[in-house]
Amino acid sequence: MRNTYVPYPVRIKKAEVATEDKQLKTFxxxxxxxxxxEDFNYIPGxxxxxxxxxxxxxxxxxxxSPTEGNDLLFTVNKVGSVSTxxxxxxxxxxxxxxxxxxNSYPLKEMEGKNIVIVAGGFAVTTLRSTMIWLLDPANxxxxxxxxxxxxxxxxxxxxxEDEWRSWRESGQAxxxxxxxxxxxxxxxxxGFVPTVCEEVAPKPDDAVALICGPPVMIRFTQPxxxxxxxxxxxxxxSLENRMKCGIGICGRCNVGPEYVCKDGPVFxxxxxxxxxxxx
Ligand SMILES: Cc1cc2nc3c(=O)[nH]c(=O)nc-3n(C[C@H](O)[C@H](O)[C@H](O)COP(=O)(O)OP(=O)(O)OC[C@H]3O[C@@H](n4cnc5c(N)ncnc54)[C@H](O)[C@@H]3O)c2cc1C
Ligand code: FES
Numbered sequence: 001m002r003n004t005y006v007p008y009p010v011r012i013k014k015a016e017v018a019t020e021d022k023q024l025k026t027f028x029x030x031x032x033x034x035x036x037x038e039d040f041n042y043i044p045g046x047x048x049x050x051x052x053x054x055x056x057x058x059x060x061x062x063x064x065s066p067t068e069g070n071d072l073l074f075t076v077n078k079v080g081s082v083s084t085x086x087x088x089x090x091x092x093x094x095x096x097x098x099x100x101x102x103n104s105y106p107l108k109e110m111e112g113k114n115i116v117i118v119a120g121g122f123a124v125t126t127l128r129s130t131m132i133w134l135l136d137p138a139n140x141x142x143x144x145x146x147x148x149x150x151x152x153x154x155x156x157x158x159x160x161e162d163e164w165r166s167w168r169e170s171g172q173a174x175x176x177x178x179x180x181x182x183x184x185x186x187x188x189x190x191g192f193v194p195t196v197c198e199e200v201a202p203k204p205d206d207a208v209a210l211i212c213g214p215p216v217m218i219r220f221t222q223p224x225x226x227x228x229x230x231x232x233x234x235x236x237x238s239l240e241n242r243m244k245c246g247i248g249i250c251g252r253c254n255v256g257p258e259y260v261c262k263d264g265p266v267f268x269x270x271x272x273x274x275x276x277x278x279x
Contacts, residue, residue, distance in 0.1 A: 007097055061265075106236065123240075150177050194220035239267065247262060
């Protein structure tokens with residue numbers, strides 16, 4: 001059996017600055033050993049530990065969808081030692097990926113339901129994975145209407161623009177993209193994500209909402225969904241607690257009795273309401 005602490009070696013196939021402030025970089029990684037790529041079976045919502053030799057490893061949500069093939073996509077914010085080192089790496093460089101880790105979005109339970117996806121800032125990563133998966137011809141008919149609401153501070157901070165434009169053009173989803181304040185050349189929505197949620201007013205009937213974003217966005221989005229009549233068990237969120245092992249051994253990521261790395265990172269709001277607010 002494979003040692004779960006040992007990362008798979010991968011090559012950086014593409015590394016692109018993703019935002020105007022250069023804080024975010026998107027990496028496409030290919031497995032050195034093709035069979036390992038075949039065996040890396042993941043579901044949208046899971047994450048992996050990205051390792052840079054001599055610096056350490058960091059948990060990052062998987063932004064690609066398994067429907068796209070074996071290469072893995074990640075978008076990384078430059079905040080500290082490992083993420084900065086990762087930003088310094090170039091196409092062709094070798095690094096490690098350990099995973100897939102954690103649970104996933106409840107795609108099976110979501111079948112037959114209308115889906116509302118709400119993303120703020122770079123928390124959109126695993127929701128990109130989910131959208132690609134839901135819109136894949138093999139999956140689209142299993143779900144009802146899909147509403148996608150995504151906001152960033154400025155147009156230059158929006159990720160995956162080609163994709164959300166194509167989702168909108170294909171008419172397969174109701175796509176609502178917003179920025180915080182008016183900006184030159186921007187003719188889309190303007191306003192914070194919670195305000196746009198209020199305007200779009202997604203109905204709770206037979207529906208599930210996946211909501212990921214910075215704490216302030218979550219804090220103001222929750223009351224909007226409450227007002228629209230959504231129940232806590234219909235709302236699914238993903239946590240980003242500090243982690244070390246990623247496999248439920250070190251106890252670094254606990255929220256009450258739950259290991260966010262193993263029992264999460266995806267939880268319903270109903271479940272989170274029962275836990276201490278340590279996230
Ligand atoms: C399940 C999961 C999915 C994630 N997905 C992504 C993703 O898709 N893209 C992305 O850019 N980041 C993501 N993160 C956050 C990412 O793991 C941290 O930013 C990273 O570990 C920082 O490592 P570092 O060595 O660069 O910084 P460090 O040198 O360890 O820390 C630098 C600064 O970042 C803060 N920090 C460290 N870890 C976290 C954390 N987990 N949450 C908030 N602040 C932290 C520290 O307090 C410090 O201020 C995710 C985290 C989790 C747990
Ligand atoms: S990170 Fe080690 S138990 Fe969760």
